[in-house]
Amino acid sequence: MLKVENLHASVDDKEIIKGISLYIKPGEVHAIMGPNGSGKSTLSNVLAGRDGYETPEGEVLFNAKDLLEMAPEVRAQEGLFLAFQYPVEIPGVSNIYLLKAALNAARQARGLDALDAMDFLTYVKSKTKMLKMDEKFLYRSVNEGFSGGEKKRNEILQMAVLEPKLCILDEVDSGLDIDALKIVSEGINSLRSPERSFVLITHYQRLLDYIKPDFIHVLADGKIVKSGGPELALELEKEGYGWIEEAAKA
Amino acid sequence: MNQDLKITDFYQSEYEKQRGNLAGSELGWLKVQREQAIKNFSENGFPSPREEEWRYTNVRPIERKQFTSVADITSTVDEALLRGHRLESADSLVFIDGQFSAERSDLPQLPEGAVVKNMADALASHSELLEAKLGRALHDESHGFLDFNSAFFSDGLFIYLPKNSALSKPLQLLFVSTKQDVAQLSTIRNLLVIEEGASVELIETWVGEAGHCYLNAAVTEVLAGENSSIKMTKLQAESNKSYHFGGTYVKQAKHSIFNHQSFSFGGALVRNDLHTGLRTAADVTLDGLFLVGGRQHVDNHTRISHTQPHATSREQYKGILSDKARGVFQGRVIVQEGAQKTNSEMNNHNLLLSDNAEIDAKPQLEIYADDVKCAHGVTVGQLDDESIFFLQSRGIDSERAKNMLTFAFANEQVEKIELADLKLLVQEQLLKQFPQEGIEKEWL
Numbered sequence A: 001m002l003k004v005e006n007l008h009a010s011v012d013d014k015e016i017i018k019g020i021s022l023y024i025k026p027g028e029v030h031a032i033m034g035p036n037g038s039g040k041s042t043l044s045n046v047l048a049g050r051d052g053y054e055t056p057e058g059e060v061l062f063n064a065k066d067l068l069e070m071a072p073e074v075r076a077q078e079g080l081f082l083a084f085q086y087p088v089e090i091p092g093v094s095n096i097y098l099l100k101a102a103l104n105a106a107r108q109a110r111g112l113d114a115l116d117a118m119d120f121l122t123y124v125k126s127k128t129k130m131l132k133m134d135e136k137f138l139y140r141s142v143n144e145g146f147s148g149g150e151k152k153r154n155e156i157l158q159m160a161v162l163e164p165k166l167c168i169l170d171e172v173d174s175g176l177d178i179d180a181l182k183i184v185s186e187g188i189n190s191l192r193s194p195e196r197s198f199v200l201i202t203h204y205q206r207l208l209d210y211i212k213p214d215f216i217h218v219l220a221d222g223k224i225v226k227s228g229g230p231e232l233a234l235e236l237e238k239e240g241y242g243w244i245e246e247a248a249k250a
Numbered sequence B: 001m002n003q004d005l006k007i008t009d010f011y012q013s014e015y016e017k018q019r020g021n022l023a024g025s026e027l028g029w030l031k032v033q034r035e036q037a038i039k040n041f042s043e044n045g046f047p048s049p050r051e052e053e054w055r056y057t058n059v060r061p062i063e064r065k066q067f068t069s070v071a072d073i074t075s076t077v078d079e080a081l082l083r084g085h086r087l088e089s090a091d092s093l094v095f096i097d098g099q100f101s102a103e104r105s106d107l108p109q110l111p112e113g114a115v116v117k118n119m120a121d122a123l124a125s126h127s128e129l130l131e132a133k134l135g136r137a138l139h140d141e142s143h144g145f146l147d148f149n150s151a152f153f154s155d156g157l158f159i160y161l162p163k164n165s166a167l168s169k170p171l172q173l174l175f176v177s178t179k180q181d182v183a184q185l186s187t188i189r190n191l192l193v194i195e196e197g198a199s200v201e202l203i204e205t206w207v208g209e210a211g212h213c214y215l216n217a218a219v220t221e222v223l224a225g226e227n228s229s230i231k232m233t234k235l236q237a238e239s240n241k242s243y244h245f246g247g248t249y250v251k252q253a254k255h256s257i258f259n260h261q262s263f264s265f266g267g268a269l270v271r272n273d274l275h276t277g278l279r280t281a282a283d284v285t286l287d288g289l290f291l292v293g294g295r296q297h298v299d300n301h302t303r304i305s306h307t308q309p310h311a312t313s314r315e316q317y318k319g320i321l322s323d324k325a326r327g328v329f330q331g332r333v334i335v336q337e338g339a340q341k342t343n344s345e346m347n348n349h350n351l352l353l354s355d356n357a358e359i360d361a362k363p364q365l366e367i368y369a370d371d372v373k374c375a376h377g378v379t380v381g382q383l384d385d386e387s388i389f390f391l392q393s394r395g396i397d398s399e400r401a402k403n404m405l406t407f408a409f410a411n412e413q414v415e416k417i418e419l420a421d422l423k424l425l426v427q428e429q430l431l432k433q434f435p436q437e438g439i440e441k442e443w444l
């Protein structure tokens, strides 16, 4: 599904991603952990196509297509989804309108007709129900005045509606209370399927208790310094990143 | 037309030609006022950019045109245009090229003692009342368009609402400019006298046939009595070749509430004046949106004078400029010495969608009292890159994303309209200004 090969990325000549390789097969869940500032969000931004990054070296293939060549909207239409660490507020654009425009753009790209209004509403409401979200959120401006946790849940709603192939969730657990974390995790789990893959960026074991990853990668200073199975997270929780960073330097 | 003729001489001779036919020409007191006005105009002409309040707007193109009002218009009115702008929910007065059209109007049922009439008729039936009130809201105003209007006004609206009365429906004024062979001049004077505790909702709609060149020079006076409540909306969606001066001057007595929403979409050169003076604990809210492209020029000049304590003012104007359009926002807030406990907030946000568009945004706070709360903010910017990227990351292409964001920016002002069919009308006008990619009306 996703093949990242020796990816380097820099901003204003400052190298932030320093040679990352990552292979994700359909249905897999990969967790990426790592200290603040290690490049986790930068990696997801580069994959999603945000402006302002140079990628002088490396290659990213998404379902065998050159991802870095695609415009951000094309990546989304091809099935890539990024849940933002800091979701933006868009005053004046209602949530429901965003969802409709986004869903229809994806359908159009696949040569499908736009959903009619009734079918669309039924579909979206089934998703709000799954995430135990009040339908009132649909009619509010995107994220405007939402609490931190509500914004995160709103990102997951967008994901649930778009049903992407690869979901990159950047600290989707930060700012969620215990109940919300459970609901969001259940929402994510219900979207798990043999065809859909996930990248979970997180600092905490808590999330991984709910969503069992197949692999865990530790990112430090722009490089993956350690990869392993679920047990790696427990070690990290106990020991912190110190030993890994030491090991990476050695 | 003689190009060498000075514009003031041209209008002086126009005045002499027309004076016998002007509204209320038989009234001595009005004649005195008109004569004084044309004398002032002959001396000073139209405002010049040398005047501080006209610094960013040069009205030379208006001077060059030599607008005239055709006395007997046998014009064909684009009835579809008229119908398209008429509000179901409101009674109406329709003016065609500055003249009242009784057969197209729907006058309201009146509470006892109230008057709602076109100005020309009201001058005949209520001369004394008009003598006492006309010009009262203009005492501390002066510029060429006011004299011009006072000298030439042909018609308009006169409302008198006695104490604690109200109209049962909103009232819409529809000003329609038709195609004429000459550069048509329409000079409207409206006067609202709203007594203590009375309330009214008024909608001004200015429309004109596309491609047609004309000048509207309108003045609206509002005398808001104690505890009165007035709501006004001005929708200006005229021909791209037209010129518009529209000044609204308000005097607010104690505890009165004045609420104004302005939407400017049309015209080659547009200047909106909106001035209000607040007595004790009066309340004013001004909201505006201007959206212009091509080589359009729109100037919004607002002035809020707090003259007594405890009054509140809130103002928000938004501008969107594309192509080579030019916008001006001048927002003056004056807090006089005695106006303690004033609470005033003003902001103006502008989107420049092209490198060649230009905005002069000038907030002016003049505060002479010490115990006041005043805030203001002005921004000029482009669309937010983060937001564009966010929408792209959801599969929406950048062109659509930009349209959505621009529309959302503007629509925030439209959303403030309470009257449902008015909101729809304004939204339609707004949508006309947009490429449609990314915007679906039924989902807004």
Ligand SMILES: Nc1ncnc2c1ncn2[C@@H]1O[C@H](COP(=O)(O)OP(=O)(O)OP(=O)(O)O)[C@@H](O)[C@H]1O
Residues within 6 Å of the ligand: A011, A014, A016, A034, A035, A036, A037, A038, A039, A040, A041, A042, A043, A085
């Ligand atoms: N546009 C930019 N300009 C300059 N430096 C940047 C830019 N974007 C990111 N960086 C830097 O790159 C490094 C990695 O940032 P990034 O946001 O990817 O970290 P992160 O791993 O997501 O951290 P956190 O866990 O705190 O979210 C940081 O040192 C950051 O300051």
Ligand SMILES: [Mg+2]
Residues within 6 Å of the ligand: A040, A041, A042, A085, A170
């Ligand atoms: Mg981050």
